[in-house]
Amino acid sequence: MAVRMIIACDICGAEPAATTIVSANGTTYEVDLCEGHVDQLTAALAPFTTVARVTAGARSRKPAAKRSVTPTRATEASPRRADLQHVREWATAAGYDVKAKGRVPAAVLEAYDAGAAPVRRKSKR
Numbered sequence: 108m109a110v111r112m113i114i115a116c117d118i119c120g121a122e123p124a125a126t127t128i129v130s131a132n133g134t135t136y137e138v139d140l141c142e143g144h145v146d147q148l149t150a151a152l153a154p155f156t157t158v159a160r161v162t163a164g165a166r167s168r169k170p171a172a173k174r175s176v177t178p179t180r181a182t183e184a185s186p187r188r189a190d191l192q193h194v195r196e197w198a199t200a201a202g203y204d205v206k207a208k209g210r211v212p213a214a215v216l217e218a219y220d221a222g223a224a225p226v227r228r229k230s231k232r
Contacts, residue, residue, distance in 0.1 A: 124139040127148065197219060198211070
């Protein structure tokens with residue numbers, strides 16, 4: 108049996124409505140608004156949003172166009188990502204405080220990348 112969920116405007120009860128996310132002073136709010144109230148909220152915020160900076164992770168009401176993805180430093184493939192156990196061993200020997208599981212601190216990875224780590228060579232067998 109299919110269940111159909113209908114979202115109603117939190118202000119006037121009109122249907123259909125969509126969830127709108129608003130952030131202010133470090134607090135994020137979700138409110139279900141009909142199109143008329145979304146327009147009213149957008150108009151009320153316009154003097155502020157026209158001069159504000161958009162931050163990372165900000166959402167737009169319009170769907171994003173397809174775009175090519177350029178790898179960032181965090182997603183680029185690197186030999187150290189493939190062998191984090193070796194990075195952990197190196198870091199422990201170098202005096203860094205690293206846990207056996209979980210994230211390796213950025214400072215450790217940067218030191219390892221900066222050449223502080225010995226060059227590993229594949230053994231010939």
